[in-house]
Amino acid sequence: MPTLQIREALREAMDEEMARDDRVFVMGEEVGYYEGAYKCTQGLLAKYGEQRVVDTPIAEAGFAGVGVGAAMAGLRPIIEFMTFNFSAVAFDQILNNAAKMRHLTGGQFTVPMVFRGPNAAAHMLSSTHSQAFESFYCGFPGVKVVSVATPYDAKGLLKSAVRDENPVIFFESEVMYGVKGEVPEGEYLIPIGEADIKRPGDQVTVITWGQGVPTALEAAKMAEENGIDAEVIDLRTLRPLDKDAILNSVRKTNRVVVSYHGWPYGGTGAEVADLIARECFYDLDAPVERVCYEDINFSYAENLEQLAIPSPKQIYEAIAKVAYHSL
Amino acid sequence: MPTLQIREALREAMDEEMARDDRVFVMGEEVGYYEGAYKCTQGLLAKYGEQRVVDTPIAEAGFAGVGVGAAMAGLRPIIEFMTFNFSAVAFDQILNNAAKMRHLTGGQFTVPMVFRGPNAAAHMLSSTHSQAFESFYCGFPGVKVVSVATPYDAKGLLKSAVRDENPVIFFESEVMYGVKGEVPEGEYLIPIGEADIKRPGDQVTVITWGQGVPTALEAAKMAEENGIDAEVIDLRTLRPLDKDAILNSVRKTNRVVVSYHGWPYGGTGAEVADLIARECFYDLDAPVERVCYEDINFSYAENLEQLAIPSPKQIYEAIAKVAYHSL
């Protein structure tokens, strides 16, 4: 199987979808002539021209809203945020227009579109550029939220997102665009709403997504070396949650760590933890542990940043803790 | 003791703080000549003049940011959002400027200011005007978040918020501005960060805030009639959480319902539930129940709206459920 970087997998997904359906277009800052701040859209302008690969001025609320309006009129926009940090200025368009339009219009309009771009902290970009947005975007109805961690998932899920009839928020990561992995030749789709077992195991369940996936896998390896067999579940879709996948694993292992790159208060982390604590009340052998960002604004300084991000060791310690295993 | 409406209590708080400290000013849409869309600022323009009671054009990002900049320069702004729904267009200013400024500047600047206004659904305003914002504003560090449900709390907490050296998000409710209650004469402050037992009880803990408070109290009355003694805790401050108050009550009752006017995914509801499930793992006699909005966009139609909002009966049923009590 060919090996691709995540950025290449995303590019293939957009390319294939644009070739398949000429209503699909890409819009955002520097997506055209510059070929993407992180090169996800490389080659697309040359292939599809200015009409379908649209560079915008710096006006996130404007072009997010243009995406909504174009989708209502029958197109299928892919709106790239250079990073989701900049989507904060477009929050109203996503919350009030994208997510509500179908309901508000009594079903007269659909908003089939994708908002995609990198999410969560990258490396030493200080606090305004180091934020995980799932706690905001999962918090309201009317959207689906996806987060990808491998080239295979990136391609298959982005293609599904483009074909989805609803607005889909699609999280990637600056620091993972170069991550390589096998991607089959030819077309395939991964359904939105299905979690994936990235590593099977039967003693502890580690639930994670996005940047958390590689860290959790490392932690699982440490656990294995210490005699604990951890299952790592990559949620992949954060809204709606794949409850069956989560609960089935927990009912098997009876012990859970939720580990992710995002702030602790609320969000997907608390939602998953609460779901498990409630639905598996009699199955749990230990309280659900959460390992995530510290509850602080990010610093530029490398040491301070690193300390705020969950490390494999911290996750391993949480695994050991729920397994009542000495370190 | 004099009896005031919540709007009057808020007004007294602003009036007293403005009289005490001439750095305090109020800014927002229609706060001056119109005396507030919900009349919270009635009389203030006449008393303090245009310089300190500032009507703005419709530009929430603009005047929220002006508030941040003025606070950095030594003033103490009270920024009124006509409703928090309109703060969505100012999200970036709150997230990236208000909440991060002190940290980002290495402590050179503080941002002592209040963002206040009504939150959550009122009555038949359809989806864009019926949203609970605590799931967004509690999700990041650098702010405090307060939610008030009685005139007494409204006054005492707003005064503390104005005096706080940090940005405080202060939630009120359109449908509760007319709620009356006793407010002592003379000055008093209620510390931010302290929950309040609105009804003592020892069989089930109901944790709530904002619009949820009166509903929870009604439910507690129904419970009492059915032989269950419920304690109702009004969080009052949603960030930081008063963990001691929550956990002490749960350790006493061993049974919890979290009930609030907001969407289910994440947010304060999930955070509190997860906190309890983790910290009181061995104390809980039943899974924590949550009763809140349905996970849907709000409709204008009265019946659809009412069905989406937690009723005393639903809360009572949850109380009975965690108490393993037949209905």
Place this chain on the structure above:
Amino acid sequence: MTPTTSPTQAPDKDEVVRVFKEMLRIRRFEELASRAYTQGKISGFLHLYIGQEAIAVATADLMKDGDRVVTTYRDHGFAVALGCEPQRCMAELFGKKDGLVGGVGGSMHFFDRDKGMWGGYAIVGGHLPVAAGHAFASKYTGDGAVTLCFLGEGAMHIGATHEGMHLAGLWKLPIVFVVENNQYAMGTPLKRQTLVDDLTVRAPAYRMTSDRWEVTDVFETRRRLSEAVERARTDNQPALIELLTYRFRGHSMSDPAKYRTKDEVEVQRKKDPLYRTEQSLREDHGFGDDAIEAIDDAIVEEMQAAVDFAEASPQPDPEHRFRNHLVEDD
């Protein structure tokens, strides 16, 4: 009713009667809605368009198949003018199942896709980027449609308006932005919103053409608007139009509008296009009280029927609240 004269021709008598009826239909619709509100049958916010009707009627005359109107929460006038059924509009206000969007939107969210009513939006300025998106789609697909996007003068100062206009100008989209300057944003008069008198001062920054006039005559309004619409349609030339108009009621039903004087309102009443059209029927076309009343009676009857329909319509099915959040919910 379709116009019998083109936008540039002088109107004949039938045409004057027709626009009089169209404007009156909106006014009577809203007066009955206002009464129903006072009776507690309509709730939430209700923003009346009374005084501004000529704009919607002129606009409707210019619409071709596929053209779109996008506007604010002050949207009943456009819906009625565009031919949405008054009974379904009224049912929407009543929050009933037969409402234009099934009762979920209420006053602020009238949508009727096939009639070109692409919606009433409730976040000030938030609809401008969306409208630009419709126009983007028109240019993309070459469907030849024009999007007409209406906003209040109060919306000129918010970021989304700037961004939506800027993108439309930069990309040369087939769109006309029409500022209905009714002098107030809630209780704030124009002079406390901006120091500028002429809001079209911003058109050059967006490379839009502009025009600006006081709306006292529906035909003049139609004619001048048609020029901008045609340039948008044929040349992808966006425009910024400022219309000086007036709302006779408060901002919404809960606003007693104490911020203005009786005198001011009286001056404006003389300019009311509906009043002036009635004057023209009387003075230029020989209509007497009886003839005017006959027209009025028929319209009141139509609108009363709409109220009756709305009252009779059932509340939405409770399960309906779970529909349409995602397409899969249908």
Place this chain on the structure above:
Amino acid sequence: MTPTTSPTQAPDKDEVVRVFKEMLRIRRFEELASRAYTQGKISGFLHLYIGQEAIAVATADLMKDGDRVVTTYRDHGFAVALGCEPQRCMAELFGKKDGLVGGVGGSMHFFDRDKGMWGGYAIVGGHLPVAAGHAFASKYTGDGAVTLCFLGEGAMHIGATHEGMHLAGLWKLPIVFVVENNQYAMGTPLKRQTLVDDLTVRAPAYRMTSDRWEVTDVFETRRRLSEAVERARTDNQPALIELLTYRFRGHSMSDPAKYRTKDEVEVQRKKDPLYRTEQSLREDHGFGDDAIEAIDDAIVEEMQAAVDFAEASPQPDPEHRFRNHLVEDD
């Protein structure tokens, strides 16, 4: 170093030497930062100001006690010009404890309150309302200070910029907005950001005065800027200034700047104010290679010392990450 001539006087030799040194200090600071970045000692984003230094130097000359500069992530030039210690600036880039803000901000967030450096901001346009807020406070307290708010031309099209400028104009705040039009927003040339050539076209909409010139000479820039600053200070008259300038490096260190031709860059090099000031020293004031080199050597030494300081400075104390989120954390 304070100016020896007033903004309106013709500069004498000492003054030319002084501004040459000030501009060169910024350039050498950034060149050494650029090298440190390539060596992996600085990380994150690093946006260089090379080519635009004259603007910061002219600005610094006009600042009185209490005046404030608010700018973007491209902020080193202002910090150095305003007299922030280069070693603390460099330490900030290195993410070290002795950095201007203790290493938490990095390149994009230089703040030094007492020097009038009220910050580098990283969300495009987001700082304009904040800057307007500083000016609001000045008017409120009557402190007589002026706020100078800088932005890139790319920031003109975002909502917050519009709102910040609008409020400043409406409320007549003592603020000067200066657009540093360096022709590109990342890889996007001006003509794909807007169809307008002259960005001050928007000044009348905000009731601001405006001015616009190409920055080739630091003294001309200072003189013309001073007029706006004085009107802001004495009359609360806000202004919108567009400065045509150029950045010789890519947008940030990760941008190879392939979107422009060598020829274009060559043409601009001739206009570089630093280059032209050096020419003036040589041609008008008899400086030879040796004299120029002596100046340069001293500056390089100063900046190398800053690098050495930054390298030697420790990382922030790990516990420091918990400080300053709330005041109570201190």
